[in-house]
Amino acid sequence: MTKERDHALSPAERRAALGLAGVYGTRMLGLFLILPVFALYAETLPGATPLLTGLAIGIYGLTQALLQIPFGLLSDRLGRKPVILGGLALFALGSVVAASAEDMLWIVAGRALQGSGAVAAAIMALAADLTREEQRTKIMATIGMTIGLSFMLAMIAGPALDAWVGVPGIFWITAGLALAGMALIAWVVPTPLRSSVHRDAEPVPALFRRVLTQADLLRLDLGIFSLHLILTALFLAVPLLLRDAGVAPANHALVYLPIMLIAIIGMVPLVILSEKGGHMKGVFLGAISTLGVAQLLIWRFGHQFWPLVLAVALFFVAFNLLEAILPSLVSKTAPPDAKGTAMGVYSTSQFTGSFVGGVLGGWLHQHYGVMAPFLFGAGMTLVWLLAASGMRQPQRVASELLHLPETALGDPARIASQLQALPGVVEAVVVPEEGVAYLKVDREHFERAQADAIIGAPA
Template identity: 45%
Template structure:
């Protein structure tokens, strides 16, 4: 029998909250280990044989994203066929092994190999698919918001704690910490995360050809979206740190700007997401947020002349970014064939990593040959192209309530 949405449906059950929060904590533990390296690695690498090459230092930092992008789809497909939990645990163990290898590295090449092995533990698709399996479609966006919030807050926290931790244990100690955090995440998966409802398995159905999943129009539009979102993120952060430094704010104090901006952005995203879920207007929210982010980039062309202007615009940027980062995975999960969520989310995460690479390369090239304002102009144009693509998005159809699922009482 069909299930008509009620106000209670918009609230997460205790089981759904536990699943979402525990799986988000896996992201947080893993991402903290990655982010905490970023503010300090370039300085540390200069003391390693081969670390005098800026290219090798950049490659060492970026190779993680390369192996992530390559292996997201295989890990996602494996989670569809062999189960989410074993694939996630295997990925975390690979990530931990890479962390310990990087900690032992006494040359830039060994550390690079460790970073590549870290990226080979590509579990993002499997974790987001697990979240999608564990909650009702009416609250998927809220569940994904926990993941987005955990990543954003972890990024902000890493900017604050990285310098003092480095003074205490050194960068090799930070790599050891990343490995330990990954092993703790294995324990969370094993003993804290509730199993997904049986109905998630019985309703899965037949697997689709990968080409059909890749080129399905709704999924393709969403993949274009995540590519643009992460491309503009890295492009903008190629130029924002140098702009802050030119205004007399040392790199070690940039978190004075980033942390409040991330926290404001996190707080600002909750109300719009709740409204969109209750009223089944997630696509409306996405399109409006794309427009607002485009306006923010346009303002950056003219209003990046003081620290306060940058702080204000970054707060708006993170509010938009967090909304889109939270809504897009849920929309992918709803649009994907049930048997191929892992594949669809693998493609999504691969596209995301390609966007990070392309955005960084394009932002650097445009900034070097033109100006920072040209980077913001390019980001504005990218948002316009995304808006044209997003006009074809449709709200996911309401589906029947899964048997055996509890509602909030």
């Protein structure tokens, strides 16, 4: 096989990537669509309070945080597709419950059911089953991109759909998206010949202690927790502020569209600067600081239209940048054989932040006014900034996975030591029971041929 073909996705891998990205994207779109509209809709429901509104928005994060790792582990036993189909069925059921609800408590129940369909880890494990090791990063990146795209689409489509079919209609559309995801799993995504544990793509219980005792990973977990806490709290207030500034709810999409465009345009050069220019930590700390400044601006000037719009645009430049940088930092920081476990803990922190942000933001709004969540968010950002400032400068490293021939499994310690001694290898871990070696490498100095020679792989 030529080098060019080695670096190209096969037709089956391309089908898996597009199918799983579609499943992940439609599910996340369904979760995000109500963010820009629900605070306004909640005011029309009997017995609604800001606290209950926050609970309804954030409760999916609690059930998802509790169940996403167990669902991933369950897929090792029951199979990937049955678990994913079951999770999407729960998501569809929750959407139907929320669409049919006539009071806030039933919407809370529906949102909790939506979150209980926590299939993210199982989707990543299925993606790993369906791809060669050297293509896995591409597939994961393709799936991961759908989160950001779904969020930006939801900011524009949510208000437009609300004006057309209302929030109950959005929940019905979400149920339809879940069914579409089930169809993709059943008829588009290939079925793997066998499933196995992939330490670079899914959590391994034996490795939790390792990733929970690494200070820089904990800093990143705090970061994604804080980021999604702040985001969820933001959407308890910004739709109300836009309405009070004279923007009809049906026109909110016209406000979010340029904000999202500005966020993308502002983010891209900064991502390039951080990844290619070697300024990752500086850009990272700058984005956290900008996030805090944006919240202070909303707190101070949020009752005026143009200052509010400019501050929210600044917020989303920083938010989108941090959403892009944080997973990259986790990948660079995690032990090479524990990347999947580190990402599992990271995702759990993210969903927990969404839940806490909804509940705490709603409580602050109810007791201290609509601007209180922004002041608290600015304080939370300061805590995050202080924690992140102690982080080591991230290394410019990438992951490399070697499939070991039988002849290399007799003395794994020797193989690991020899791989570790190669130029460009930062860390090497051999897992003989899986027949693989996980490497963290500096691509400028690493030569794959040298590693293949050590393990006795065919040229």
